[in-house]
Amino acid sequence: MADVGTAPRTETGADLRRAILDHTRHLLVTGGYDGLSMRKIARGVGCSATSIYLHFESKDALTHALIDEGMRKLYEALSAEEGATPPRRLEALCQAYVRFGLANPEYYQVMFQLHPERMARYPPEDYRRARRNVELFAETLEEGAASGDLRVAATPDVAAHALWTALHGLVSLLLAERVDVRVAGDDFIDAAIGQALAAFEAR
């Protein structure tokens, strides 16, 4: 409540950091990672290009911060999903994942479609946090395998990663607008998720 009435015209301090991150996300939707530039960000948030360096060591660091933020948000979204049984929970996870990707194309882009060289410098600590997302899938698969509700042919970790690749393909091709317009649609998404889950159906 203390802040009421003190809205500065141009953000400063922690607000500026926030504004930078937000505008960067905005630019990512429009022009992709390559269309991103420090000057454009600065112009957008109304500060100087130099000021960005007060909050982020480099363009890489800024990108990494954004990735980490996205990974945390994804984790939040996935953890919120519950389900009475492992199969239900698994489906909920898949749907939440796809929903998150389509709803947050900027995050998704930097999170999963950055050039490996750029990711090579990603901080290990952040990486560990990112990995938790697949682990949610793995845990559910493990539970389901134990209870007999899910058929898991490989190890839970392998199966979870394989499932993830399928979901990622769906999201990324939709975001890239590469799925033929005659095919894309809500039904298509359901069909694709359905196909990805079929492997785990206990018979």
Added chain:
Amino acid sequence: MADVGTAPRTETGADLRRAILDHTRHLLVTGGYDGLSMRKIARGVGCSATSIYLHFESKDALTHALIDEGMRKLYEALSAEEGATPPRRLEALCQAYVRFGLANPEYYQVMFQLHPERMARYPPEDYRRARRNVELFAETLEEGAASGDLRVAATPDVAAHALWTALHGLVSLLLAERVDVRVAGDDFIDAAIGQALAAFEAR
């Protein structure tokens, strides 16, 4: 046959065109599309940047030529797959697709991971040719559905596209080196393909 062994120091004519395409592919693996520049290509093939424009109208046109070439090669690879039964053929198609992607990361990148804005200018004629690749999957699914060997819940076209997204996710995450090293491996690929195909198993 007289020319065998007389490789010219600098390529000329049609050879130069070929050399440009080849070196562009090489650069794509290293630095991605954004790391690509006309000058780098020229430096690599040993000609002037200007000369590239004798063979390709623009960077876009060069890229499109590469995409089309990749799409044709993929089609060749997929068409070569045969199989006694639809299920066998379907599996062969999937394996061929993944094999192609992993073996030709440069092609794969420009073929399927280019920014949509860049693809907006892709020639319709080329687009039609590109679409044939998914159609190979659709045709097999249709046959399998007819013969009862494959369970196809959606229309063949939708199912084929959904299968394609799964395969694409697998290939693209592997190429991006985003699958955890503890998981990635030949077994992982088989597992992922297996999961993608499970949906079509007649029970």
Added chain:
Amino acid sequence: MADVGTAPRTETGADLRRAILDHTRHLLVTGGYDGLSMRKIARGVGCSATSIYLHFESKDALTHALIDEGMRKLYEALSAEEGATPPRRLEALCQAYVRFGLANPEYYQVMFQLHPERMARYPPEDYRRARRNVELFAETLEEGAASGDLRVAATPDVAAHALWTALHGLVSLLLAERVDVRVAGDDFIDAAIGQALAAFEAR
């Protein structure tokens, strides 16, 4: 008559020379001298850029040819003007000059608005031919002075040149679209010519 029916798709020989000159004029209207390029000309006439050099030694030479052609045409236009008396003839000359300039902006541009450095290499022989145009004015002034019909304060040559500068200012500002739209119009042209001629009115 031998040529009837043998219209080649792309001009050759003397025809090509003609086509080059014509298309160059066309380009001059659109983009000015600076927007002119050998390649654009070639593209326009449907020949290779190299072929232009078979007919013109350089871009300069091509330009000079165009200037000379324009000067000849202007001379034709001016010589055609007759008039019962020197004042009538003088007015007719002025109107013909302005008419020519406005009707042939491409010619006019290269004839009188080229950078002096570019004109430094203009062939002396051509220069002599160009000078005949002002001389037509001078001759009329001289006659008028002799007959008492025209008041000529300076030498006929000086007076003719001064008159020419006035006409040139009119034409060039109209072509450059620099005369305010609220002012420009047929009346404006008549008024300007009238003002330029007032100096010679015998009182």
Added chain:
Amino acid sequence: MADVGTAPRTETGADLRRAILDHTRHLLVTGGYDGLSMRKIARGVGCSATSIYLHFESKDALTHALIDEGMRKLYEALSAEEGATPPRRLEALCQAYVRFGLANPEYYQVMFQLHPERMARYPPEDYRRARRNVELFAETLEEGAASGDLRVAATPDVAAHALWTALHGLVSLLLAERVDVRVAGDDFIDAAIGQALAAFEAR
């Protein structure tokens, strides 16, 4: 006075802006607008090409700034002219105009000889300022017409523009070195101005 003699090796801040404008003017005399390039300017003032963009948004903006500066200077020069009577003032204006043009060929060039397309983007506000110059002529004509000291056949605005075109023709052909050397000279200028003014002589 302390700074006298301590000219910095490379200009900075507002000085750089000034230096850019000045060197641009210098280059305009030598090579015309088309010979102008950001790199040449940078080389001339001893800064990087990039730095120019800190002071001017684009080449267009730089040019426009120069035009506006020239228009202001011309206005200063013209306003300074006084004269006991309208005819005297009119003559003084004409002489000042021509003097300004010949003394400032760089300004004159960009002010009045730029390609219309380039002028299309000229800011309306600047345009209004530019128009004041002709208005000075129009006002004097109006006064003279009212007092009966000047014969003004057309509206003052039209007459002023017509007079301007004559003066412009004189200046531009002299700057372009297109007036025959046997004719050009101080007498020629006086003769030309005299001819242009004759139209307004009350009889």
Added chain:
DNA sequence: AATGAATGAGCTTTCATTCAT
């Protein structure tokens, strides 16, 4: 008479980053 291939120099503009203030 005509061409395709080739080039070096040049263009305007944008980039991530640094430094003094």
Added chain:
DNA sequence: AATGAATGAAAGCTCATTCAT
């Protein structure tokens, strides 16, 4: 905490011209 000034490198692309064929 924030900025303005500055930069070298690089981008895609066009230019007039030459040369071998």
